[in-house]
Each structure stands twice: as C-alpha cells, then as structure tokens.
Amino acid sequence: MTRGLLTRMPGVAIALVLLIAVFSLANPNFATLSNLQNILIQSTILLLLALPMTLIIMTEGLDLSMGAVLTLASIALAITAIATGSIALAVAAALAVGLGFGLLNGVLVAALDIPPFIATLGTLGIAQGLSLVATDGQSVVGIPRGLQQVYGGAFAGVPIPIIIGVLAFAAFFVLLYRTRFGSYIFALGGNREALKLAGVPDRTVLIATYAVGGAMAGFAALLMTARMNSAHPTAGIGLEFDAIAAVAVGGTSFERGNGWLTGTLLGVLVVGVLRNGLNLMAVPSSAQVAGIGALVIAALLIDGLRSRP
Amino acid sequence: MDRLASMRHNGWNARRCEKPMTVAPESAAQRDAAAPLFELRGISKQFPGVQALDDVSFEIARGEVHMLLGENGAGKSTLMKVLCGAYRADAGELFHNGERAEIATPADARRFGIAVIFQEFTLVPYLDIAQNIFLGREPRSRLPGFVDRKRLYADARRMLAMIGFDIDPRTPVHELGVAQQQLVEIAKALSQDARILVMDEPTAALSDRETERLFAIIAQLKQSGVAIVYISHRLAEVFALGDRITVLRDGRKIASVRPAETSPDDLVRLMVGRAVDRTYAREYTEPGEVLLEVENLASDNGIADIGLTVRAGEIVGLCGLVGSGRTEVARAIFGADRVTAGEIRLMGESIAGSPEDSARRGMALIPENRKQQGLALGRSVGDNIVLASLHRMFPSGIFVPARAGRAAQAGIDQLRIATPSPHRPVSVLSGGNQQKVVVAKWLNAAARVFIFDEPTRGIDVGAKAEMFRLIDQLVQKGAGVLMISSEQTEIVHVCDRAYVMRAGRIVGALARDELTEANIVRLGMHQ
Numbered sequence: 001m002t003r004g005l006l007t008r009m010p011g012v013a014i015a016l017v018l019l020i021a022v023f024s025l026a027n028p029n030f031a032t033l034s035n036l037q038n039i040l041i042q043s044t045i046l047l048l049l050a051l052p053m054t055l056i057i058m059t060e061g062l063d064l065s066m067g068a069v070l071t072l073a074s075i076a077l078a079i080t081a082i083a084t085g086s087i088a089l090a091v092a093a094a095l096a097v098g099l100g101f102g103l104l105n106g107v108l109v110a111a112l113d114i115p116p117f118i119a120t121l122g123t124l125g126i127a128q129g130l131s132l133v134a135t136d137g138q139s140v141v142g143i144p145r146g147l148q149q150v151y152g153g154a155f156a157g158v159p160i161p162i163i164i165g166v167l168a169f170a171a172f173f174v175l176l177y178r179t180r181f182g183s184y185i186f187a188l189g190g191n192r193e194a195l196k197l198a199g200v201p202d203r204t205v206l207i208a209t210y211a212v213g214g215a216m217a218g219f220a221a222l223l224m225t226a227r228m229n230s231a232h233p234t235a236g237i238g239l240e241f242d243a244i245a246a247v248a249v250g251g252t253s254f255e256r257g258n259g260w261l262t263g264t265l266l267g268v269l270v271v272g273v274l275r276n277g278l279n280l281m282a283v284p285s286s287a288q289v290a291g292i293g294a295l296v297i298a299a300l301l302i303d304g305l306r307s308r309p
Numbered sequence: 310m311d312r313l314a315s316m317r318h319n320g321w322n323a324r325r326c327e328k329p330m331t332v333a334p335e336s337a338a339q340r341d342a343a344a345p346l347f348e349l350r351g352i353s354k355q356f357p358g359v360q361a362l363d364d365v366s367f368e369i370a371r372g373e374v375h376m377l378l379g380e381n382g383a384g385k386s387t388l389m390k391v392l393c394g395a396y397r398a399d400a401g402e403l404f405h406n407g408e409r410a411e412i413a414t415p416a417d418a419r420r421f422g423i424a425v426i427f428q429e430f431t432l433v434p435y436l437d438i439a440q441n442i443f444l445g446r447e448p449r450s451r452l453p454g455f456v457d458r459k460r461l462y463a464d465a466r467r468m469l470a471m472i473g474f475d476i477d478p479r480t481p482v483h484e485l486g487v488a489q490q491q492l493v494e495i496a497k498a499l500s501q502d503a504r505i506l507v508m509d510e511p512t513a514a515l516s517d518r519e520t521e522r523l524f525a526i527i528a529q530l531k532q533s534g535v536a537i538v539y540i541s542h543r544l545a546e547v548f549a550l551g552d553r554i555t556v557l558r559d560g561r562k563i564a565s566v567r568p569a570e571t572s573p574d575d576l577v578r579l580m581v582g583r584a585v586d587r588t589y590a591r592e593y594t595e596p597g598e599v600l601l602e603v604e605n606l607a608s609d610n611g612i613a614d615i616g617l618t619v620r621a622g623e624i625v626g627l628c629g630l631v632g633s634g635r636t637e638v639a640r641a642i643f644g645a646d647r648v649t650a651g652e653i654r655l656m657g658e659s660i661a662g663s664p665e666d667s668a669r670r671g672m673a674l675i676p677e678n679r680k681q682q683g684l685a686l687g688r689s690v691g692d693n694i695v696l697a698s699l700h701r702m703f704p705s706g707i708f709v710p711a712r713a714g715r716a717a718q719a720g721i722d723q724l725r726i727a728t729p730s731p732h733r734p735v736s737v738l739s740g741g742n743q744q745k746v747v748v749a750k751w752l753n754a755a756a757r758v759f760i761f762d763e764p765t766r767g768i769d770v771g772a773k774a775e776m777f778r779l780i781d782q783l784v785q786k787g788a789g790v791l792m793i794s795s796e797q798t799e800i801v802h803v804c805d806r807a808y809v810m811r812a813g814r815i816v817g818a819l820a821r822d823e824l825t826e827a828n829i830v831r832l833g834m835h836q
Binding site for chain 1: 415430431433434440441444445446447454455458483
C-alpha cells in the first residue's frame with residue numbers, strides 16, 4: 001500500500017496541486033475557504049459515482065448508465081415524495097430504481113455475456129427514455145420541504161455532503177480492502193480463471209459489483225434532488241463521463257484489476273477543481289467537458305510514459 | 310485373479326518390475342489401503358481430428374515423484390487436465406486409494422487433494438501473497454463478509470515457512486518474479502492440503518539457483534508423503550528427481566520405468582521412436598544462391614546469437630521445444646520485433662528490420678496464428694490475396710477491381726484454393742485453405758523467402774500433405790523456405806537441413822545426413 005502510494009501518487013496528485021496553483025493565481029476568489037468547501041460539496045455526487053465506477057472498471061468493465069440511472073432515480077424520488085409526502089419512501093424508491101438498473105446491468109454483463117460497453121449503453125438509453133416519458137420532458141417540482149437539508153444542511157458545523165462523501169469513501173475502502181468481496185473484485189480483473197478455480201461464483205460477484213454501482217447512483221440521486229429541490233430529466237447527463245474520467249485520472253488501470261481507491265478520490269477532486277476553476281473564469285460548462293477530456297488523455301499519457309521500463 | 314489380489318496387497322512396490330498387465334474389473338472386496346494413492350486407468354480422450362489420449366493408464370503413489378515425459382503434443386497436458394477435472398475423459402476410470410473416483414470439475418479434483426501448477430499461473434497480480442494463497446478460502450472474521458486478516462497473514466506466514474520462502478506475505482504478487490510466483494503457487498496448493506501436486510515444467514523459467522531451491526522443496530514435500538507428478542523436458546531433471554518415469558507418445562503410454570533401468574538415450578528413443586513416415590518425402594535438389602543470411606541476430610524478445618542461411622530451392626527447418634524462441638527468430642528476421650544486434654541480408658542487401666521493408670523486398674512471414682495475424686477474416690478471399698501487394702499493383706493509389714480480381718483468380722488457380730469464388734469470405738474456408746490464401750497473398754506480392762511458422766497446426770492430415778506439396782512447389786520455383794515446426798517428423802521429412810534451438814539460441818545445425826528425430830530431440834533437450 002505505502003509503496004503503491006509513493007510510486008503512483010505523483011500523477012494525479014501533481015495534477016491536483018498544479019490545478020490549484022494555476023487557479024489560485026488566475027483568480028483571487030478561488031483559494032478562499034468557502035470556495036474550497038464548495039468544491040468538496042460539489043464533488044460529493046461525483047465521488048458517489050466514481051467509487052463504484054472504480055470497482056466496475058477494475059473488473060475490466062464499464063458502466064455508462066450511471067448518469068441516466070441517477071436521473072431516473074431522482075425523478076422517482078421526486079414523484080414519490082410529492083405523491084406520498086414521505087421522504088423515506090421517496091429515498092427507498094430512488095434506491096430501488098438504482099439497484100434495479102444495477103442488477104440489470106450485472107445480469108446483462110455477467111450472465112448474458114454482453115460486453116459492458118454495449119450493455120450499459122443500452123440501459124443508459126432505457127433509463128434516459130423512461131425519464132423523459134415519466135416527466136414529459138419537464139422538471140418535477142413541489143417536493144416537500146426538508147429534503148433540501150440533505151444537501152444544504154450541516155452537522156456539527158460540517159456540511160452534510162462532505163460527511164456523506166467521507167463516509168462513502170471509508171465504506172468503499174473497507175469494502176475493497178478488507179472484505180472477501182473486495183478481494184474477488186481484484187481477482188475478476190486480475191485473473192478470473194483463478195477465481196473460478198478457487199470455486200468462487202465469479203458471475204455472482206460481477207453482478208453484485210454492478211448492483212453496487214446502480215445502488216450508489218440511486219443514493220447519489222438523493223443528493224442531486226436535494227441540491228436542486230426538484231428533479232429534471234437531464235440532470236444526470238454526462239455524469240458517467242466525469243466519473244470515468246476521475247477513475248482514469250486517479251490511476252486505476254483498465255486491465256489486470258489494478259485499482260486504486262485513493263487515486264479515485266484525488267481524481268474526483270481534480271475534476272471538481274477543474275470545473276470550479278473554469279466556472280470562476282466564466283468558461284461555459286460545455287467547454288469544461290473538453291478540458292476534462294484533455295486532462296484524462298494527458299493523465300493516461302503520463303502514466304503510460306512512466307510505466308515504460 | 311489371485312495373483313492380482315496378492316499384488317495389490319503388496320502395494321505398487323512389489324510389482325514395479327512386473328510387465329504391464331491387464332487389469333480385471335475390481336470388486337469392492339479387492340479394494341485395499343495399499344492401492345496406489347491415485348490411478349488413471351485406460352483413459353482416452355478425443356478432440357476433433359486428434360486422438361489426444363489412447364488408453365493411457367497412470368499411477369501415482371504416496372511420496373513419489375513421477376516424471377511425465379513426451380514430445381510436444383504427446384498428451385501430457387491432456388492427461389493432467391483429465392486428472393484435475395478440466396477435461397472429462399471419453400473413456401477410462403479414475404481410482405483414489407483403490408476406490409472409483411469421479412472427477413467432473415476442478416472442485417472434485419480438489420476434494421481428492423489434487424492440485425495443479427500450470428505454466429500459466431492462477432495468481433491475481435494486485436492482491437498480496439496471503440490473499441492469493443487463500444483466495445476463495447479466506448479465514449472469516451466474526452463480521453459477515455469480512456476477512457480475519459490476523460489469521461490470514463499468520464496462516465500465510467506458516468505456509469511460506471513450510472517451503473522455506475522468506476518473504477512478507479503482504480507483498481503484492483505483481484512485484485514478484487516468476488520463481489517467487491511459482492513458490493506462491495506451491496504454497497497455495499499446499500494450503501489446500503494437496504496430496505498430489507502436478508507441476509507442468511516448473512523449471513522452464515527458473516535460474517539454476519532457483520531450480521535447486523525448488524528441488525529441495527520437492528524433496529521435502531516427498532518426505533511428508535505428497536505425491537508429485539512432474540512434467541519436464543529436461544532429461545537431467547528426470548534423473549535427478551524422478552522415482553518413476555512415464556513416457557507418452559502420440560497419446561499412448563510407451564513405457565513406465567525406473568531411472569535405474571534406463572538411460573537418457575533410451576528415453577529419447579522411447580519418446581521419438583515412431584514408425585518412419587514417408588508421406589512427405591521429397592526429392593533433393595542442389596540449392597542455389599543464398600537468399601537470406603542472418604548473423605549474430607538478437608532481439609528484445611529474448612533471442613541472441615542467431616546465425617542462419619536459407620538458399621534458393623531449399624527448405625530449412627527451425628526446430629526446438631515450444632518456447633525455445635523459434636517464433637521470436639521469425640519475428641525478428643521479418644522485423645516484427647525490435648532487433649538489438651546483428652545483421653539480416655536479403656538477397657545480398659542489408660535490411661532495415663520493419664515488416665513493411667521486409668515485405669517490399671520479397672520476404673513473407675506466414676504466422677502460426679493465421680487467424681489473428683495472417684488474414685483479414687471478415688474480408689473475401691480475393692481481398693486477402695491482394696492485401697500485401699496493393700502498393701505494387703496500384704501505384705496510383707486507385708483500386709482497380711478488375712485487376713485485383715484477375716490477380717485473385719490467378720492465386721486461387723495456382724494454389725488450388727477450394728472456394729467457389731474470390732468473393733467468398735475467407736472465414737468460411739477450411740484451415741488448410743485459409744493457409745493457402747495466406748501463401749497466395751505473399752506469392753502475389755512476389756515474395757522469394759517464405760518463413761512458415763507451424764504451417765500444419767490445426768489442419769488435418771490430407772491438408773498437411775497438400776501444404777507440403779505447396780511448399781515444395783515454392784522451392785521448385787526458386788524460393789527459399791524457413792519452416793518452423795514442433796513436429797519433428799515433419800522437419801525430418803520435409804526439410805533439407807535444420808537448425809535446432811534451445812533457450813533463445815541456436816544450439817545446433819543438422820545437415821541433410823544428420824537430420825533425424827533423435828538428433829533434434831537430443832539437441833533441443835536440456836541435458
């Protein structure tokens with residue numbers, strides 16, 4: 001662990017330090033306490049997606065449907081909350097939608113052997129289409145009060161999203177490095193044959209990995225809905241792109257089950273800092289995507305150069 | 310029947326000098342504790358076109374190292390895969406301590422204490438040593454789903470100490486060398502309480518010191534009653550380690566002997582002693598000028614000091630065991646691998662070493678894996694035939710279908726490729742005909758030096774004969790051929806002379822009158 005940290009830290013950490021330095025110089029409003037706290041808060045939703053995305057990518061898979069599933073879960077949450085007035089029921093609905101799509105992805109990939117790219121592209125379309133059908137393309141507004149507190153509130157002075165982010169990271173850290181399930185995720189990408197020979201039901205483990213991804217998309221929908229106090233059928237579009245970018249920038253390899261959760265955390269911060277900094281410099285959101293794309297390629301190029309003997 | 314029963318009582322020791330006998334069906338009363346630890350009886354296994362195993366019987370006794378010997382393709386791996394549950398035999402029975410045993414899956418084999426260490430390791434690179442040893446069998450913590458890490462690492466330390474491997478079990482496996490990974494595999498096998506350990510050429514990638522250490526561990530395992538089946542190509546090892554030696558050839562058991570009863574020469578004879586097969590015999594013609602000349606060639610793929618020549622009108626064999634570097638030589642000559650030293654001259658001119666340059670100057674490489682490397686499978690026969698000569702045929706860059714069609718038809722006619730039309734996708738052709746398409750492609754590109762890497766792999770006997778006629782035609786017309794083959798019979802009967810490789814170097818050149826299977830095996834083996 002420590003050796004991995006030392007040898008791999010530079011790539012993503014250098015990127016983070018450089019970005020912070022550049023934006024601090026470029027804009028006096030960047031390096032303020034409130035803005036840095038903002039970055040952390042705004043990065044939480046991305047972190048909730050990037051953590052399970054790391055596990056999925058470690059299995060040599062991919063989940064393109066996360067953003068769309070988040071959108072649909074958010075709509076389910078809003079509609080349920082308005083219809084029943086119960087936040088608990090609404091959250092359950094969002095989690096159910098997320099988990100359902102996660103299981104569907106897992107079954108398509110693990111049981112039916114559809115390549116992850118295609119399978120999750122398909123479910124992306126389904127989830128996005130259902131979102132538009134359910135809302136007629138309109139925002140869902142009128143959610144009972146109280147939900148906003150999840151995003152805007154604070155506990156003991158610490159904004160709740162930051163607490164959620166820290167807890168989520170800790171949970172995934174324990175899951176990946178301390179449980180049998182975590183070891184099997186390493187094995188799925190690293191040597192699936194070894195897992196099979198060890199008598200572990202590899203397909204079940206793979207389905208579970210995608211299910212975790214879906215459930216986290218459902219959970220992230222809670223934060224997204226609370227943030228906007230409404231649900232919008234395009235809210236989650238492109239989030240999977242940011243999540244995959246964060247994982248890639250963080251140094252998780254798409255081969256051999258080589259994943260690094262701390263790298264993903266730093267990758268999420270890199271994406272968050274970049275978006276926030278570009279926002280301050282009044283770069284439109286559409287152009288920010290180009291910046292993130294360039295960053296991913298640069299990071300992978302540097303990693304490729306460094307891993308060469 | 311009485312004789313059989315009494316011999317069973319005496320155990321395998323008593324009948325080691327007996328001639329092979331036919332085994333009568335066994336009744337429950339005859340089962341005995343002194344029966345061999347494990348026994349495979351009359352195992353046959355057929356694959357499409359190949360009888361991989363034909364009525365092979367094999368015994369494994371407690372605390373014995375049983376060497377399994379044979380040429381490439383003799384059936385060693387297939388036999389071991391039957392033992393470990395990866396394949397099911399078409400016929401034959403398995404016995405554990407004299408009782409019928411069913412092994413349908415790897416899990417069944419594990420229950421009988423059978424563990425196999427294949428040449429391809431079953432390790433997860435980004436888990437640590439302890440996690441790998443206990444993958445799927447992690448000690449559980451009281452919290453569901455969690456691993457009892459204290460016990461995991463303590464147990465791993467114990468397993469590693471048992472084989473004298475002094476390393477921190479927290480080391481990630483991807484940081485280990487091959488030898489260390491092998492030790493982890495052994496620890497993993499022992500942690501599953503393996504009573505029978507199968508090792509497939511375990512020293513292939515080890516240094517001398519690492520080999521010594523492995524031998525010490527094997528001796529120790531033997532002491533504790535573990536039976537070891539050891540597949541090897543190195544005769545020295547066979548005599549240093551083996552308590553018993555079984556030789557397979559062409560899927561049949563040829564002999565099962567004690568080291569004291571045999572000699573290296575005997576073993577070589579047993580391994581290759583097949584009836585001489587003259588199917589491929591061809592007429593010798595005096596070779597012409599030198600077409601290809603290689604001096605002191607080394608590449609970044611592990612070959613060094615390679616020197617060879619190929620003349621017009623001759624077929625030169627390149628043989629050696631799988632992994633001895635034959636394909637790497639072909640790739641280096643053709644420019645597909647980076648050449649680090651030496652010189653390659655094609656028709657007297659030094660070549661730069663890129664596939665484009667080699668192809669343009671008249672060299673053709675027909676790779677072993679033709680589906681991946683030699684053919685555009687989704688395209689038509691005609692497209693494939695003109696693929697390597699587009700520059701030459703259409704210098705203006707504009708594709709003229711009629712001209713391509715004529716060239717394709719010419720190739721189809723010349724090599725008698727069985728296809729109704731040049732527009733057929735090449736993927737629907739048989740293996741032999743696909744091979745011909747690859748050759749036609751290079752003929753159309755005006756190649757004069759052909760390197761064939763395992764030209765008969767995966768094609769049936771009839772297609773093989775045709776393939777050799779084709780190669781013969783090429784040299785009759787003044788081409789030079791370098792042919793890589795794992796089948797010594799082919800080399801002996803098709804080639805005019807041959808080079809033998811071992812561990813990335815050429816260890817011998819066999820002239821026409823020295824070219825025998827025994828000589829090839831003798832040179833190619835690690836003595």
